[in-house]
Structure formats: structure tokens, C-alpha cells
Amino acid sequence: MKKMIKTFTAAATVVALSCTLLLAGCTVSLGADGRDGQDVSIYDIFDQTNAARREEGLEELTFLEFVSEYLSYDSEELAQMTSLQTAINRSLLSSVQVTATFPAMVSGSMPWQQTEGTVTSQGSGVIINVDKEAGDMYVVTNCHVVYNNSALGDSKYSTDVDVYLYGSEYSIYTNNGEDYYIDDTNAIPATIIGASLNYDIAVLKVDDSEAVKRSNVLAADWCEDEHVPVGETVYAIGNAAGDGISATNGIVCVDSEYISLDMYDTSSNYNDDFTYRTVRTSVPIYSGNSGGGLFNADGELVGIINSKTTAASYGEYSDNISHALPAANVRRVVKSMTERYEQTGSATYGVYSVDLGFDVETASSTAYWNNTANLVDIIETVEVSSIDSGSWAENNLQAGDIIKSIEIKASGSDGGTSESIEVTREYNVKEVLLSAREGDCITITVTRAGEENPVSYTMTVTSASMRQYI
Numbered sequence: 351m352k353k354m355i356k357t358f359t360a361a362a363t364v365v366a367l368s369c370t371l372l373l374a375g376c377t378v379s380l381g382a383d384g385r386d387g388q389d390v391s392i393y394d395i396f397d398q399t400n401a402a403r404r405e406e407g408l409e410e411l412t413f414l415e416f417v418s419e420y421l422s423y424d425s426e427e428l429a430q431m432t433s434l435q436t437a438i439n440r441s442l443l444s445s446v447q448v449t450a451t452f453p454a455m456v457s458g459s460m461p462w463q464q465t466e467g468t469v470t471s472q473g474s475g476v477i478i479n480v481d482k483e484a485g486d487m488y489v490v491t492n493c494h495v496v497y498n499n500s501a502l503g504d505s506k507y508s509t510d511v512d513v514y515l516y517g518s519e520y521s522i523y524t525n526n527g528e529d530y531y532i533d534d535t536n537a538i539p540a541t542i543i544g545a546s547l548n549y550d551i552a553v554l555k556v557d558d559s560e561a562v563k564r565s566n567v568l569a570a571d572w573c574e575d576e577h578v579p580v581g582e583t584v585y586a587i588g589n590a591a592g593d594g595i596s597a598t599n600g601i602v603c604v605d606s607e608y609i610s611l612d613m614y615d616t617s618s619n620y621n622d623d624f625t626y627r628t629v630r631t632s633v634p635i636y637s638g639n640s641g642g643g644l645f646n647a648d649g650e651l652v653g654i655i656n657s658k659t660t661a662a663s664y665g666e667y668s669d670n671i672s673h674a675l676p677a678a679n680v681r682r683v684v685k686s687m688t689e690r691y692e693q694t695g696s697a698t699y700g701v702y703s704v705d706l707g708f709d710v711e712t713a714s715s716t717a718y719w720n721n722t723a724n725l726v727d728i729i730e731t732v733e734v735s736s737i738d739s740g741s742w743a744e745n746n747l748q749a750g751d752i753i754k755s756i757e758i759k760a761s762g763s764d765g766g767t768s769e770s771i772e773v774t775r776e777y778n779v780k781e782v783l784l785s786a787r788e789g790d791c792i793t794i795t796v797t798r799a800g801e802e803n804p805v806s807y808t809m810t811v812t813s814a815s816m817r818q819y820i
Contacts, residue, residue: 393440393568396411396416399411399416399420400416434583434585434599434647437585437645437647437648437649438585438587438597438599438645438649440568440649441570441585441587441597441643441645441649442516442587442595442597443516443566443567443568444476444477444567444568444569444570444587444643444651445474445475445476445477445516445587445588445595445642445643446474446475446476446477446489446513446514446515446516446595447472447473447474447475447513447514447519447520447589447594447595448472448473448474448475448489448491448495448496448511448512448513448514448540448554448589448641449470449471449472449473449511449512449513449514449520449534449537450470450471450473450495450496450498450508450510450511451468451469451470451508451510451511452468452469452470452471452498452500452501452502452506452508452510453466453467453468453501453502453503454466454467454468454469454498454500454501454502455467455502456468456469466502469498471495471496471498471508472495472589472592472637472638473491473492473495473496473588473589473638473639473640473641473642474491474495474587474588474589474595474638474639474640474641474642474643474655475489475490475491475495475513475554475641475642476489476490476491476570476641476642476643476651476654477489477567477568477569477570478490478569478570478572478651478684479569479688480562480567480568480569482562482563482565482567483563484558484563485556485557485558485559485560485561485562485563486555486556486557486558486559486562487555487556487559487562487567487569488543488553488554488555488556488684488688489513489540489553489554489555489556490551490552490553490554490641490654490680490684491551491552491553491554491640491641491654492550492551492552492640492641492654492655492656493545493546493547493549493550493551493552493613494547494550494611494613494640494656495552495640495641496508496511496542496545496552496554497545497547497552497613499613499614507542507545507699508542511539511540511541511542511554512534512537512538512539512540513537513538513540513554513556514536514537514538515536515538515561515562515565515567516595518536518561519536519589519594519595520533520534520535520536520537536561538556538559538561538562539556540554540555540556541554541555541556541557541697542554542555542697543555543687543688543691543697543698544684544686544687544688544690544691544697544698544699544701545687545697545698545699546683546687546699546700546701546819546820547613547624547820548624548700548701548819548820549626549675549679549680549683549701549819550611550613550624550626550656550675551654551675551680551683551684551687551701552641553684553687553688553691555691570643570645570649570650570651571649571650571651572650572651572677572681573646573650573651573652573677573678575652575678576678576771576775576778577605577606577676577678577775578602578605578629578646578652578653578676578677579602579605579723579725579726580601580602580603580604580605580725580726581601581602581725582601582602582646582647582652583599583600583601583646583647584599584600584601584602584631584633584644584645584646584647584652584653585597585598585599585600585633585644585645586598586599586631586633586635586639586642586643586644586645586655586672586674587642587643587645588635588638588639588640588641588642588643588655589638589639589642590635590636590638590639591636591637591638592637592638593638598633598634598635599633600631600632600633600634600670600672601631601632602629602630602631603630603631603632603671604629604630605629605728606627606628606629606676606775606777607627607628607629607630608625608626608627608628609625609626609628609657609673610623610624610625610626611623611624611626611656611657612624626656626673626675627675627676627679627777628653628656628657628673628674628675628676629644629652629653629673629674629675629676630671630672630673631644631670631672631673631674632670632671632672633655633670633672634669634670634672635655635658635672636658639655639658639672640655640656640657641654641655641656642654642655643655644674650677651677652674652676652677653674653675653676653677653680654674654675654677654680655672655673655674656673656674656675657672657673658671658672658673659671659672659673678781679777679781679784682781682782682784682785683701683784685785686701686702686784687701689787690702699820700818700819700820701784701818701819702816702817702818702819703780703783703784703786703816703817703819704783704786704792704809704815704816704817705741705815705816705817706741706742706743706783706792706807706815707737707738707740707741707742707743707744708734708735708736708737708738708741708743708747709734709735709736709737710732710733710734710735710753710776710779711732711733711735711776712730712731712732712776713730713731713732713733713752714730714731715728715729715730715731716728716729717729727774728774728775729774730774730775730776731752732752732753732773732774732775732776732778732779733749733750733751733752733753734747734748734749734750734751734753734796735749736749737749742807742815746794746805746807747794747796747805748798750798751796751797751798752796752797752798753773753779753794753795753796754772754773754795754796754797754802755770755771755772755773755794755795756769756770756771756773756778756779756782756783756792756793756794756795757769757770757771757792757793757795758770758782758785758786758790758791758792758793759790759791759793760787760789760790761787761788761789761790761791761809768785768790769782769785786809787809788809788810789808789809789810790808790809791806791807791808791809792806792807792808792809793805793806793807794806794807
């Protein structure tokens with residue numbers, strides 16, 4: 351099957367071994383289930399080890415801790431195993447190409463001739479959860495990869511989405527140098543289960559794929575830090591220029607900044623622009639990288655690439671100015687989407703967040719030298735700027751209150767603390783509230799008249815407390 355294609359987007363080394371590990375009273379065996387040794391990687395054993403530790407009530411290990419504690423490697427071997435090259439290669443197995451096809455009016459033999467046809471966008475994605483036995487996986491990508499405001503029909507979201515695993519990418523060829531086609535022999539059908547233009551994030555679901563079952567795909571690990579420091583080594587993996595999955599690297603240039611993107615492809619209408627908080631990097635990216643992962647040197651997912659700055663914006667000095675949606679925000683959006691899908695069985699177009707009826711602003715911002723990390727930290731004083739009449743905040747907060755921390759405790763008998771952050775940046779407030787669920791207890795600690803004062807709210811799903819962002 352072949353599809354006409356139009357490109358338009360904003361932008362491990364495996365160690366073969368078979369062994370048995372003894373873990374505090376439990377045993378993990380690999381290579382004895384019909385899979386021969388060459389199919390078992392050190393990362394399979396790492397995942398099995400942590401699964402066994404969880405069953406024993408033990409804390410999970412980082413990859414370096416696992417290697418040091420359970421495997422016998424000298425320092426040179428360890429350095430090679432944990433090198434940037436190895437991290438990049440492992441991330442290849444967590445990366446996919448994405449195509450999304452839309453019904454649209456296309457040009458005929460003459461430019462003024464328009465006929466009904468299809469156009470296909472090319473992008474990238476990151477595998478965030480996989481069940482190889484079932485052949486299922488979740489993939490995160492950009493919303494603008496699977497959304498086309500010019501598509502025909504009521505829905506602007508694609509109903510024909512495919513993903514391609516690394517090593518099984520599609521090929522592109524031309525017909526008389528004019529029409530572009532793709533060979534989708536290795537296409538894996540995917541369904542949109544959540545999408546939001548406001549966050550430029552979409553989550554795709556793959557079900558019962560034989561290709562996934564026999565693959566060596568890996569779910570990417572989220573970076574749990576709230577921000578990525580300037581100077582951090584990062585690399586991007588994605589479908590650069592639509593030519594297949596590739597890697598580029600650079601550093602973080604700005605740890606947090608806001609950009610505007612025209613999501614409706616109507617550049618003359620500035621009211622259609624959406625604003626996003628991003629991490630600016632020097633990583634070279636190209637059309638087709640949209641939705642791909644930005645990783646740190648440890649192979650952790652620190653962002654989702656969504657745009658680059660073009661020469662039209664910064665003149666000739668725009669080389670390698672790229673932007674990624676930060677993982678701290680993305681992982682909360684993705685969790686909201688996947689949870690709602692698993693509860694309802696249907697896709698959600700938008701993201702739900704608690705609305706307590708107050709806004710914040712940055713009263714002051716100062717850079718400090720962090721002697722422990724040997725890094726510069728920006729610390730913002732975040733204060734309540736306004737309060738909505740009739741809201742929860744009206745009876746619990748005051749304009750000028752300085753927000754120090756936010757804690758969210760999950761409901762239920764086994765509930766624990768799902769979020770607990772010190773508010774040092776204005777964006778912390780909005781982003782952490784994405785984690786609140788019905789029944790959760792939200793505690794906001796503020797400083798008022800020089801004294802700290804904790805105030806709490808038990809989350810209820812009402813029109814007054816929930817807000818859906820498209």
C-alpha cells in the first residue's frame with residue numbers, strides 16, 4: 351500500500367548475555383524462556399531486577415547502581431557501557447517515526463485545480479510504555495503532528511496514524527520527480543487516545559502488534575527533575591527531514607522560556623497562536639523531528655522536541671536554536687491522558703487541571719550559585735496576584751501571599767504523597783496542579799506577614815474546581 355505524502359511539521363549498543371540473579375530471597379532468570387542469549391540485553395535484566403526488587407518491597411536501582419551491585423565490570427568497561435554513545439543507541443530503541451494522514455484538498459495537474467485527496471504529515475515519537483508480550487505500547491508525540499486544521503470533515507485529528515520502529519522505517523521515493531510516496535510495509539497502526547493543542551502533546555496507543563512482540567523496543571525513562579540546567583549535554587532522536595530516525599546532540603541553552611506557535615497554519619491570524627513553555631537547546635533539528643525525544647547524557651527523557659527558530663525570526667543568526675517541551679510538564683500531561691483513557695476507554699481531546707480560583711506572578715527573580723551541584727539556580731518569588739470571587743481561594747488565600755510549596759496527597763486507604771515540590775519558579779504552580787485527582791488533598795503553604803501558613807483543599811470534580819484545556 352502506498353500513500354501520497356506531503357511533509358509539514360514545525361519543526362543500544364546491546365550486551366548479549368544470559369544469567370540468573372539472586373535478589374534478597376527472589377530469583378530472576380533470563381534466557382530460559384525460549385529466547386536465546388542474543389535476544390536478552392543487559393537492559394532486560396535491569397528491568398527484571400527492579401521488578402523483582404519491587405515485589406520484595408525494595409527500592410529500585412538506577413542503571414549505574416545495578417551494574418555496580420550485580421554485575422562484574424571494571425571501571426573501563428563501566429565507562430564504555432554508560433557512555434553517551436551507549437545512551438544514544440539505547441534511546442534509538444525507544445524512538446519511532448510517525449505518519450498521520452488527513453483528507454484534504456490537493457492540487458491537480460494545474461495549480462488552480464483542486465481535488466479531494468490526502469496529505470500526510472511526518473513526525474517522531476517516543477515509546478513511554480510497552481508490553482511486548484501483548485504487543486501494546488504508548489507513544490508520545492506532538493499534537494501538531496496528528497492535527498491538521500485544513501483537513502476536510504468535522505475532525506481535524508487524523509484517523510490514519512502509523513508508527514515505525516527504528517530499523518524498520520518507511521522508504522520514500524518519487525514518481526517522475528513530482529509526487530512523493532512512502533512504502534508503508536512496516537507500518538504499525540496507532541490510535542490517538544489523548545491530545546491537546548494547548549500543550550502540543552498527543553498520546554498514541556498501539557494494540558496487539560506482532561512487530562512489537564518480536565522487537566527489542568524499550569520504554570524511555572522520564573527524567574524526574576523539575577528543570578534541566580543550562581549547559582546540560584542533551585541529544586535529540588527523531589525523523590529528521592523525514593529521512594528516518596537519526597541523532598543529533600548539543601546542550602541546554604535556556605532552561606525555561608516561552609514561545610508562540612501558529613497551530614492552525616494561518617500565519618496571518620495571530621489570534622491562533624499558542625504559547626508553550628520550552629527548553630531552548632543548541633541541538634540541530636529539522637522538519638520531521640517534531641514529537642521526538644530530547645534526552646540527557648544518562649538517556650533520560652528531558653523533553654519532547656516541538657519547534658526550531660528559523661532565519662525569518664532571527665535573521666542569519668538562527669542556526670541550531672531548537673525548543674523542547676520540558677519533561678516535568680509533559681509527563682504530567684501524558685499521565686492525565688493515559689489515566690483518563692484507561693478509565694473511560696475513549697480519547698480525550700484536552701487536559702484537565704484543578705482550578706482553585708487564583709493567579710500568580712513573579713514578584714522577584716535572582717540567580718544563585720548552588721555550591722552542592724556547582725550550578726546556577728534561578729529562584730523566583732512567586733506570589734498570589736489575583737483571586738476569583740466565590741472560589742476556594744477567596745476564603746483561603748490573599749493577594750500578596752508568597753507560595754512556598756505545594757503537596758498533593760492521593761486519596762484512598764493506600765494513598766501516599768503523589769507530588770511535593772518547593773515552588774521556586776512561577777511555572778511550578780500550574781504544572782504541579784495537573785497531578786491533582788478527585789479526592790486528593792492539596793496543601794499549599796504560603797508566607798503571609800512573615801509567617802508560613804499551610805492551607806488545604808480536598809479535590810472535587812465540579813465545574814468550579816476543574817478546567818479543561820483543549
